[in-house]
Amino acid sequence: MRRLALFFVLLIATVALAAPKLETVGACTDASVPDGIKKALASQGYKVTLDNGDTLTMWPAAEIKQAAKGRDDVIYQLTPSQFVGVIHFDKTTKDYRGNVIQAGTYNLRYEIQPSDGDHLGTAPTVDFLLLVPTAADTDPAANYNFDQMVGLSRQVTGKKHPAPFNLVPPDAKQYPSVSVDNEAHTVLSFKVKSSSGDMPFALVVNGTTTE
Secondary structure, eight states: OHHHHHHHHHHHHHHHHHSOEEEEEOOOOOTTSOHHHHHTBOSOEEEEEOTTSOEEEEEEBSOBOBOOOOSTTOOSOBOTTOEEEEEEESSOEEOTTOOEEOSEEEEEEEEEOOOSGGGTTSSSOSEEEEEEEGGGOOOTTOOOOHHHHHHHHHHHHSSSSOOEEEBOOOOOSSSSEEEEOTTSOEEEEEEEOBTTSOEEEEEEEEOOOOO
8 A cells, every 4th residue: 555655646746747837038039030020029938848848938929919700610810820929949849730840939920721621620720820930031010821821831841731830729727827738738828918908829839630
């Protein structure tokens, strides 16, 4: 019985140590981020330490413009290609499709998954943030059509597909926070100012689709 009790204590301690951690950081000072992009960012960012010790830092946009809801299956009221923030990965990681993403800093822009057979059932939502090279996207106010967005994001993967990170329903009890969902995905929950109040986000920052 004592050995069994000790086992459970060690198991609980191991799980606690493996949980992702969140801390707030100051404004983005990354030299690779253009000044025009930095000016569009909030003065505070979020650093996530994953269960394997790797870290990533995300700086949201200072303000978001909400749009009228389009497709019925869309959760986030945003205009496609809207600038949402900047993210930095300290080490090589993977996007939601499993593409290898090199360590570095990228812009995040909103895009809606196409409603076709190739993408059916690949994610719980159709809302995504695509990674875009900061050097190729210097104006946060720029608008891109779908093909332009995919083309920019392909520069990150070097493949046919862009670099997507899934946005899931924002149902966190606390903002900002980091959690692990039922799919073992690490989710960063945060809020961004908008004309109609703070808008909640829930971004899968680590984890790939099972489809």
